[in-house]
Amino acid sequence: MTDRPSRAGPLAWIAPLLFALYPVVALYAHNYYEVDLPDLWPPIVTLVGAAVLLFVLLRLVSRSAAKAGVLVTIFFLFSFAYSGAIEGARELAGLAHLGHWVTNKLFLALWSLGFLAWGIFVLRARSDLGLTLRLFVVSGTVLLVLAGVRIVSSAASRGPVGDAELSSQDEPPFLLTLPDPAPDVYYLVFDRYASGDVLQESFGFDNHPFTDYLRERGFIIDDGSITNYPMTHTSLASSLNMEYLGPEFRGPVHYARMIERNRVGQIFTASGYRYDHIASWYEASAKSAFADELYRYAFFPSEFTKILAETTPYHLFLPQDEIYRQVRASLDHVEKLIPQPGPKYVFAHLICPHAPYVVRPDGSYLDPAVAALRTERENYLEQVQFVNMRVKRLVDRILKESRTPPIIVIQADEGPLVFAEEGKLTEDEVWHRRAGILNAYYLPPSPGGGPRPEVPHGITPVNTFRFLFARYFHAPVSLLEDRLYFWPEVAHNGKPKRPKKPFPFIDITDRYWSGRPHHDGSLSASDSTATSR
Secondary structure (H helix, E strand, C coil): CCCCCHCCCCCCHHHHHHHHHHHHHHHHHHHHHHHHHHHHHHHHHHHHHHHHHHHHHHHHHHHHHHHHHHHHHHHHHHHHHHHHHHHHHHHHHHCCHHHHHCCCHHHHHHHHHHHHHHHHHHHHHCCHHHHHHHHHHHHHHHHHHHHHHHHHHHHHHHHHCCHHHHHHHHHHCCCCCCCCCCEEEEEEEEECCCCHHHHHHHHHHCHHHHHHHHCCCEEEECCCCCCCCCCCHHHHHHHHHHCCCCEEEHEEEEEEEEEHHCCCHHHHHHHHCEEEEECCHHHHHHHCCCCEEEEEECCCCCHHHHHHHHHHHHHHCCCCHHHHHHHHHHHHHHHHHHCCCCCEEEEEECCCCCCCCCEECCCECHHHHHHHCCCCHHHHHHHHHHHHHHHHHHHHHHHHCCCCCCCEECCCCCCCCCHHHCCCCHHHHHHHHHHEEEEEEEEECCCCCCCCCCCCCCCCCHHHHHHHHHHHHCCCCCCCCCCEEECEEEECCCEEECCCCCEEEEEEHHHHHHHCCCCCCECHHHHHHCCCC
């Protein structure tokens, strides 16, 4: 006996659609200021398409629209309630000190059996399932409304994430005067790579073998360099637009759009350079409006889709070494670009030595289970050593194969976090940890055959391209005062305590350097071992 089509009505297909949409809308509501609205469309199209396809197939198999609707809804419940269910099970088991028993394999087996039994019950049901469908539709509607209210509340409290002022960047502020021949420019950003001072003082790690290697090849390095904003979105938005960001934090989406439409890339392309943008899996650097080539090694189209997939059990069957492959693939791609004809501007943002910790010093894969048995400090320093190894190889190739002496900037956007095992640090220690960054420059002779220009001592990322554009390309731009900005409430790890709330940027430059040696000279190759500002 099958239920009568008239009893199922539109509820049979409305229920699956509601539960296909809810995970996307709920995740967006929870991360409103961190997700760009267009990133929602790929998962929405995928899930709605899957709901329609499954409904049609199960309708043919069961010969019941109502059963097909219930089964598809059950499928979405099985898929997207998984992560919450296993975390809840682990917390409950942890009360009895049995949390280690709740493994992914065991829980997935029990979870699958439970939903399989539910599905068999639905297929064999003799009722019209109208009440079940109505419950699904009502609950799905309520869940979507609650998520919608949260989105509206977020928009009302801080306004929409639109950036009307970015439309003013349709034209570059100036063009570069290119020397003949024009040098290739490499801007390589290694996320959370600490300065030499921080590595020595906070980690007891002597990075001089690496920095001395770079100095021997002509790099200028200040071991006491600092960033302007110790957070990726703000740091890259500032350095790639050569400007400070205003009095108040405006949210990750705003700064991601500034990075996407950054002035540096726009100026290079408008001036005749080829622009290669090598993005990480991290959404901050994932897009470019001006690049001739955007390279991004990633299984998912966006970080939002990746996080959504991780709420399901299916991510357990995907390659677990994706980020490891992404880091290596990005570095490999930079090397592939070296022999390409120029002039070219190569920007690469690499999430390393930033967590997750997936690579050993020799470049082999670090299994997460092994990483979990060690301290974060150990894992971080091993990734620093991996970066050192790959940068040496990369620098040697660039210097050897470049037809014209290149410009190379190797920089970090922010310093490392305060690790959980380290306990509570003082406010000054947190500032020092988060602000200190690797900052190395390889500069060719000045245009016309003059000596290499001296790098202003204490130069920060906001001035990197102001300095390069003025010295090598006769650009009408001057240096800004080097300043360091932090946030008024700091979490234990050094991040903003309330990142989803508006907060002012706090200028801590003078307080940061109070008691530290510094001067206002210039840094040249001959005195590049200096560590003061």
